[in-house]
Amino acid sequence: MKIIVILKQVPDSETKIKVKGDGSGIETDGIKYVISPYDEYAVEEALKLKEKAGGDSTVTVVSAGPDRTVESIRTALAMGADAAVHVNDPALEGADSLGVARALAKAIQDNGFDIIFAGKQGIDQDNSQVPSAVAELLDIPQVNIIAKFEITEDKSKATVSRRIEGGEETIETSLPALFGCEKGLNEPRYASLPGIMKAKKKPVKTVDLAGLGLDAGEVGAAGSHVKILKWIPLPERQAGKILQGMETAEASKELVRLLREEAKVI
Amino acid sequence: MFELDETQRSLEQAVRAWCEKNLAPTVPALEKGETLPFDLLKTLGRDLGIAQMLVAEAERRLARLRSGEANAGAAGEADTREGRGLGGDPMLSSVLLKEISRVSPGVALTLISTLGCAMAIVAQGSAGAIERYAIPVLSFDKVGAWALTEPGAGSDAFGGMRATAAVHEDRIVLSGQKTFISNAPFADVFVVYARVILDDGPGPVRGVVVERGTPGLETGPPLRKMGMHDAPTGEVFLQDCAVPRENLLGSVVREPSARGGAALETLNLERAVMPAMCLGIIERCVEESVRYAKVREQFGRPIAEFQAIAFKLARMALSLENARNLVFKLAWAQREGKLDARLASLAKLYCAEEAVRVALEAIQIHGGAGYMAELPLEKLARDAKMFEIGGGTNEIQLQTIARSLLG
Ligand SMILES: Cc1cc2nc3c(=O)[nH]c(=O)nc-3n(C[C@H](O)[C@H](O)[C@H](O)COP(=O)(O)OP(=O)(O)OC[C@H]3O[C@@H](n4cnc5c(N)ncnc54)[C@H](O)[C@@H]3O)c2cc1C
Numbered sequence: 001m002k003i004i005v006i007l008k009q010v011p012d013s014e015t016k017i018k019v020k021g022d023g024s025g026i027e028t029d030g031i032k033y034v035i036s037p038y039d040e041y042a043v044e045e046a047l048k049l050k051e052k053a054g055g056d057s058t059v060t061v062v063s064a065g066p067d068r069t070v071e072s073i074r075t076a077l078a079m080g081a082d083a084a085v086h087v088n089d090p091a092l093e094g095a096d097s098l099g100v101a102r103a104l105a106k107a108i109q110d111n112g113f114d115i116i117f118a119g120k121q122g123i124d125q126d127n128s129q130v131p132s133a134v135a136e137l138l139d140i141p142q143v144n145i146i147a148k149f150e151i152t153e154d155k156s157k158a159t160v161s162r163r164i165e166g167g168e169e170t171i172e173t174s175l176p177a178l179f180g181c182e183k184g185l186n187e188p189r190y191a192s193l194p195g196i197m198k199a200k201k202k203p204v205k206t207v208d209l210a211g212l213g214l215d216a217g218e219v220g221a222a223g224s225h226v227k228i229l230k231w232i233p234l235p236e237r238q239a240g241k242i243l244q245g246m247e248t249a250e251a252s253k254e255l256v257r258l259l260r261e262e263a264k265v266i
Numbered sequence: 267m268f269e270l271d272e273t274q275r276s277l278e279q280a281v282r283a284w285c286e287k288n289l290a291p292t293v294p295a296l297e298k299g300e301t302l303p304f305d306l307l308k309t310l311g312r313d314l315g316i317a318q319m320l321v322a323e324a325e326r327r328l329a330r331l332r333s334g335e336a337n338a339g340a341a342g343e344a345d346t347r348e349g350r351g352l353g354g355d356p357m358l359s360s361v362l363l364k365e366i367s368r369v370s371p372g373v374a375l376t377l378i379s380t381l382g383c384a385m386a387i388v389a390q391g392s393a394g395a396i397e398r399y400a401i402p403v404l405s406f407d408k409v410g411a412w413a414l415t416e417p418g419a420g421s422d423a424f425g426g427m428r429a430t431a432a433v434h435e436d437r438i439v440l441s442g443q444k445t446f447i448s449n450a451p452f453a454d455v456f457v458v459y460a461r462v463i464l465d466d467g468p469g470p471v472r473g474v475v476v477e478r479g480t481p482g483l484e485t486g487p488p489l490r491k492m493g494m495h496d497a498p499t500g501e502v503f504l505q506d507c508a509v510p511r512e513n514l515l516g517s518v519v520r521e522p523s524a525r526g527g528a529a530l531e532t533l534n535l536e537r538a539v540m541p542a543m544c545l546g547i548i549e550r551c552v553e554e555s556v557r558y559a560k561v562r563e564q565f566g567r568p569i570a571e572f573q574a575i576a577f578k579l580a581r582m583a584l585s586l587e588n589a590r591n592l593v594f595k596l597a598w599a600q601r602e603g604k605l606d607a608r609l610a611s612l613a614k615l616y617c618a619e620e621a622v623r624v625a626l627e628a629i630q631i632h633g634g635a636g637y638m639a640e641l642p643l644e645k646l647a648r649d650a651k652m653f654e655i656g657g658g659t660n661e662i663q664l665q666t667i668a669r670s671l672l673g
Contacts, residue, residue: 071272078276190284192315196276197353 001057001155003046004108005081006118006131009065009072010036013123023230035072038119040188041181045149046117047080048186053155058082062107064092064100070204077199078191085111089208091220094228099219101133106212109138113176114155120145120180128180135178143171144180151175268594273353274361277314281365284313289369296370296496297645299488302452303376303496308406310377316362319352320381320404324388324396331393356600360542360593367546369642371649372496374543375656378536379448379497383410386457386473386532390515399455399475399513411453412532413444413502420446421662424471429460429504431474433511433518438474440482440507446656450500451488454478458504462518473515482507493648536657537610538596544617544653545589547646551628552582554643558632569631578627585620592616608670615663618653625650 011017011031018027035043043061050057061076063069064087073084085107092103108116116138118131128144135142146160147168160179161170191199209216217223241258243251259266270278288309295301311317351359366374380403387400403410419426429442440460444450456476462469476483486501556579559570569575592613599605625647629636636643654660 074272075276075279078280190313191276191280192313192318193277193280193353193358194315194319196273196280199276200273 001049001053001055001114002112003049003053003057003059004111004113004116005039005042005046005059005061005076006104006108006116006134007039007043007061007063007072007076008036008119008122008124008130009033009063009069010122010124013037019231019233023232025231033068033072035075036119036122036124038121038123038181038183040119041183041185042117042119042179043076043079043081044186044188045179045181047189049115049149049151050080052151060084060111062104062111063087064103064107066090066093073204074196074199075191077202077204078195079189080195081202083202084204086204086206087208087212088206089210089216089220091209091216091222094221094224095219096224096226097127097129098133099221099224101130101137102219103209103212103214104130105134105137106214107207108134110212113138115158115176116140116178118178118180120182131178131180138176138178141173141177142180143173143177145182146179147182147184149179149185267598268591270357270361274355274357277358278361278365280314281362282368284310285365285369288313289366289373293370293496293642293645294639296372297639299495302498303373304380304406304409304452306373307377307380310366311406314362316352317405320384321401324384324401324404327388328393328396328401331396355597356538357594357597359539360545360597363539363542364546364549364593367543368550370496371543371547371646371652372494374546375448375494375497375649375652378539378543379412380406380410380453382412382532382536383449383453383455383457385535386412386515387455387475389532390473391475392512394512395475395515399477403455408454409449409452410455410457411447411449411502413447413450413456413458414533415446416443417445421659423459427459427461427471429458430463431460431472431514432463433469433514436511437508438511438514440474440476440504440509442504444502444504446489446499447502448497448499448656450485450502451498453485456483456502457515458502460504462514464518469518470516470520472518474509475513475515476504476507476509480507480509492651493645494652533658534605534607534610537614537663538600538605540653540657541589541596541613541617542593544614544621544650545586545593547621547650548582548586548589548617548624551624551643551646552579552586554641555579555582555628555631558635562633575631578631582624582627585624589617589620606670607666611658611663611666611670614653614657615660615667618650618660621650621653622647 012034015031020027046059050059059081061073061081061084063073066088069086073086077084087103087107092100121128131144132142143160145162147163148161150159155175157172157174158177159170159172161168209219243254246254289306292301292306296303363374366377384400384403387395391400402408414423416428418428432439440458442460444458454477457473458476459471459473462472482505484503488498488500491499559575559579560568562569596605596609596613599609625643628643629647632641632643635641
């Protein structure tokens with residue numbers, strides 16, 4: 001089976017994000033980048049499937065991003081993936097989800113695929129759009145936010161479930177298909193030391209948009225349907241107010257007045 | 267050369283993630299003695315593939331021993347990667363120990379003690395001893411202990427040693443007492459150092475492998491101590507304890523090379539890994555202190571804005587830089603085959619002293635909060651103190667360095 005994982009590199013969730021003074025983006029200095037946590041579930045599910053399917057099954061990681069992305073790709077290879085395709089083109093900087101999906105879909109198509117795993121969303125911009133767009137572009141079924149995954153013996157169908165309000169939804173789909181992975185689907189393994197050492201020798205193919213036969217003007221930032229106008233930092237939290245030296249009755253009256261007149265929440 | 271390469275960095279990331287998830291939440295229970303570190307180490311060995319690598323390396327050595335038993339010289343060439351630890355790169359072991367020590371130096375001590383036992387067997391043991399005793403320890407199925415110190419022989423471990431190993435044709439009979447031995451209360455396999463006694467009198471000091479359950483071997487309960495609560499320490503009692511002759515590490519004759527021989531080599535190795543453990547303490551303390559100094563406000567401003575605090579941080583950064591450089595240099599020296607007693611002692615002394623100082627400064631910067639067990643600093647400080655004693659005291663390191671200068 002040709003198993004594909006779509007992977008995105010994002011700032012570590014513990015990174016303190018600072019918006020640039022001119023609002024054109026975020027300060028990237030000192031940011032630690034990691035595999036988007038939901039994508040780790042995707043890697044793990046792919047590896048589990050490979051172990052189960054056996055034979056000549058392979059797991060290929062496909063990721064779009066700048067040079068630094070290679071480090072996250074290597075981590076996935078160290079976890080056990082076999083190969084990777086790295087779409088690296090400056091034109092993708094500022095591309096919208098559809099543009100990125102076009103690039104990924106083409107890379108996946110060129111590589112060949114039987115099943116695709118992705119995280120349910122990237123934890124940086126939380127758009128949750130790329131996996132669905134990739135599935136549409138490849139014209140295959142998709143189920144997002146899966147918390148359970150099973151495949152039939154002949155590998156023609158998968159049964160997955162999603163957690164929904166007050167229950168669980170079970171979906172059966174034909175393959176190939178794309179699955180967006182949710183927390184709880186599995187317990188991602190660590191990159192082991194032997195894995196890390198082997199990862200160095202695994203093939204990472206780097207392609208740019210031209211190499212994929214795509215038009216940077218259409219797929220890249222220039223063709224983006226979405227434009228981020230400005231990044232605005234969260235407003236600083238205002239200092240609180242403590243009502244002191246009042247009787248309870250008086251204090252509650254004052255509290256209600258403040259909530260109504262100053263905070264304007266009631 | 268002064269930065270981690272990609273492999274080392276990847277390992278750092280993986281161990282850090284592992285420790286955050288598995289070790290940090292367990293530290294309170296370990297500190298209280300409600301749980302032991304050995305299952306945790308087994309999980310670490312499995313999750314990070316370390317056990318698999320250590321066992322594979324020992325098996326390679328075993329195969330060479332078996333195939334080369336007729337022509338012992340053949341082992342020489344293939345041995346060059348040996349003794350450099352994980353993956354043939356000493357920096358990988360340093361990274362592993364540093365990361366564990368950021369969270370619990372005690373667990374790192376348990377780790378080096380169990381592996382120190384196994385490595386001594388792999389380096390010097392017969393094929394049978396490696397297979398039977400070292401490999402189960404390297405796979406973390408069994409726990410090892412490395413026993414040199416005695417009640418009357420600490421700094422003067424070799425000169426003052428009372429434990430004896432009487433050599434008979436088919437067996438060795440051990441008598442004596444060991445103390446302050448890491449892992450001893452729970453270990454399955456012991457490498458016990460003792461003076462060899464031959465028919466014609468005393469011979470050299472050698473390691474002998476003893477398994478728990480051997481008649482004549484007893485261990486005491488964990489000793490209460492200042493820190494390293496997650497590394498149980500205890501006594502070993504040996505009374506007419508007979509083991510097969512093949513459990514002897516090395517030969518019964520005194521080799522022309524210096525006193526102590528292989529035991530001293532293990533000590534040097536121990537000294538060479540302890541700086542990495544101290545580095546873990548220092549690195550964590552610096553990070554926590556910088557973070558805290560920026561957010562803790564007194565007199566209407568962050569305490570980092572008081573020069574008294576800022577300069578403490580600056581000095582701590584200096585220690586961190588120096589300790590890190592020494593750890594890099596140690597790894598380089600090991601790779602180049604240039605690790606000598608002078609460098610090992612120098613690095614261990616400096617890093618141990620700075621770990622204690624930096625950890626105490628970190629507590630100071632955190633004020634009352636730093637003194638509380640809620641934060642990791644008081645544990646790091648208590649654990650740090652061990653490095654000024656174990657593996658040779660500061661004074662003994664100074665003596666070794668002075669000797670290297672004065673001949
Ligand atoms: C937590 C812990 C774990 C340990 N684990 C192990 C283990 O696994 N295996 C093992 O074999 N040992 C272990 N040890 C023992 C350790 O190696 C010894 O404690 C250490 O070598 C010092 O010996 P001592 O305690 O007998 O002190 P002593 O040798 O009695 O020293 C007492 C004081 O005298 C000073 N002194 C001694 N001789 C001189 C000199 N010539 N010049 C100047 N000053 C001198 C020392 O520096 C020290 O300050 C452990 C110790 C601790 C605390």
